[in-house]
Amino acid sequence: MKIVFYEDFKRTDYAADGASVPGRMERIMDALVREGGYDVVSPEPASSGDLSLAHSRTHIAGITKDMKLFEMASLSAGGAILASEIAFKKEPVFACIRPPGHHTSKNSSWGYCAFCNMGILQYGYRTPEVERERAHQECIRTGF
Structure with a gap:
């Protein structure tokens, strides 16, 4: 199994609140x-x-405007990608990444979650090839 990780994910100085627990x-x-x-x-890091x-x-x-947060969140999004x-x-994989990005929307964020990793993936993988594979897997699952 592969683990997606970057040493900077251990840093907690990008977050002003207590949710970024040192040592986690x-x-x-x-x-x-x-x-x-x-x-x-x-x-x-994820690209713009x-x-x-x-x-x-x-x-x-x-x-x-907060470069520490931007750098960490971009790297986290890149880890999710x-x-x-x-x-x-x-291939089996585990993404050990921070910040998670689940407190975000298209135009806003809360706490130290800056970018929605899952949203980026959802929109990024809507290619014809991926949609065809999803359709194929659904046919197998449902017996069609």
Whole structure:
């Protein structure tokens, strides 16, 4: 199994609130390393094009006013993208990424969630090839 992780995900200085708990990522990664058998892969930050799949330009520009948060959230979104690419190849993967991005919308965010990782993936993978594969899998599942 591959683990998507980047050492900067251990940082907590990008968040002003208490939700970014120091030591959280260290404990997770320490446990995984002790268990062994995993390949750790590092993501690249999501591009502005990736971010704009789920967010308005105004929202993205607003997040860039806090560069620590922007850098971490872009890297987290890039981690989600990398994990989905690995999973789409039918390889097992775990994305150990922060911030998660679940408190967001197209034009706003709350706390240290800046970009909606799942929304970026949802819109980014609506290609003809992916839709054809989804349709094929649905036919298999339903017996058609």
